[in-house]
Amino acid sequence: MPSDAPAWSLHSRLKEDTIDIGDLPLCRVLVIKDAHYPWLLLVPRREGVVEIVDLAEVEQAQLMTEISRVARALKEVTRCDKLNIAALGNLVPQLHVHVIARRSSDVAWPRPVWGVMPPLAHDAEEVQNFISALRRKIWLG
Amino acid sequence: MPSDAPAWSLHSRLKEDTIDIGDLPLCRVLVIKDAHYPWLLLVPRREGVVEIVDLAEVEQAQLMTEISRVARALKEVTRCDKLNIAALGNLVPQLHVHVIARRSSDVAWPRPVWGVMPPLAHDAEEVQNFISALRRKIWLG
Numbered sequence: 001m002p003s004d005a006p007a008w009s010l011h012s013r014l015k016e017d018t019i020d021i022g023d024l025p026l027c028r029v030l031v032i033k034d035a036h037y038p039w040l041l042l043v044p045r046r047e048g049v050v051e052i053v054d055l056a057e058v059e060q061a062q063l064m065t066e067i068s069r070v071a072r073a074l075k076e077v078t079r080c081d082k083l084n085i086a087a088l089g090n091l092v093p094q095l096h097v098h099v100i101a102r103r104s105s106d107v108a109w110p111r112p113v114w115g116v117m118p119p120l121a122h123d124a125e126e127v128q129n130f131i132s133a134l135r136r137k138i139w140l141g
Numbered sequence: 142m143p144s145d146a147p148a149w150s151l152h153s154r155l156k157e158d159t160i161d162i163g164d165l166p167l168c169r170v171l172v173i174k175d176a177h178y179p180w181l182l183l184v185p186r187r188e189g190v191v192e193i194v195d196l197a198e199v200e201q202a203q204l205m206t207e208i209s210r211v212a213r214a215l216k217e218v219t220r221c222d223k224l225n226i227a228a229l230g231n232l233v234p235q236l237h238v239h240v241i242a243r244r245s246s247d248v249a250w251p252r253p254v255w256g257v258m259p260p261l262a263h264d265a266e267e268v269q270n271f272i273s274a275l276r277r278k279i280w281l282g
Contacts, residue, residue: 051224071193071194072194082230083228086225086227086228086253088223089223090243090252110231
């Protein structure tokens with residue numbers, strides 16, 4: 001990173017609501033603290049970026065590469081019925097991309113997940129197993 | 142297209158709910174018939190594709206290029222407060238990417254738009270002006 005690039009930090013709201021599982025070349029990868037759905041976030045480590053179209057073209061391409069890598073890993077780990085991938089950001093302006101594994105048996109199906117249920121705390125061991133499996137697929141797979 | 146590639150056609154539900162505004166190299170570009178929000182869809186013309194990760198890597202990159210082009214045009218035409226970009230597909234399996242211009246004054250804000258309000262019919266002249274402005278930006282801009 002050039003020394004004059006503004007320092008990036010994760011938005012406080014995203015920090016509260018997630019578990020950090022590691023960095024890809026562009027994005028931090030996070031798990032949302034909600035056991036209702038296997039739910040990841042990708043956050044490009046670029047200060048001040050709100051929209052996908054604010055990223056440089058080469059970063060947009062890298063974002064797609066990382067979305068695809070993470071989505072494929074999530075699908076393999078969860079054997080879900082459908083992926084939901086979205087950049088909304090109406091509440092938290094820092095650009096973040098949701099990658100969610102949906103099952104036709106989950107509490108919100110077929111609706112989008114946002115706002116349907118208050119978050120459900122994870123079982124500590126289950127979420128650690130989920131994160132270990134994801135890390136193997138994303139960084140080693 | 143190789144002659145053995147299966148023929149693509151737009152899903153009947155997407156056809157009913159949209160106005161066709163033209164094709165980019167990968168995707169058909171559609172306007173959703175709902176005057177509550179300036180709301181576009183990008184549908185890759187690839188038969189049988191359900192998930193972004195089902196596309197070949199080069200097509201994923203092209204999808205991002207087209208999302209960005211369409212999102213930028215939509216933002217310029219509407220001067221919206223936020224873009225919402227999403228591939229959900231829990232109801233209609235054919236891969237389609239929503240590109241929605243959100244305003245902090247719209248009926249669903251700050252919630253995602255899906256399921257909040259029944260669609261509102263467009264004024265015929267307004268939607269034609271909107272489509273003309275979009276076409277200029279997307280294909281000529």
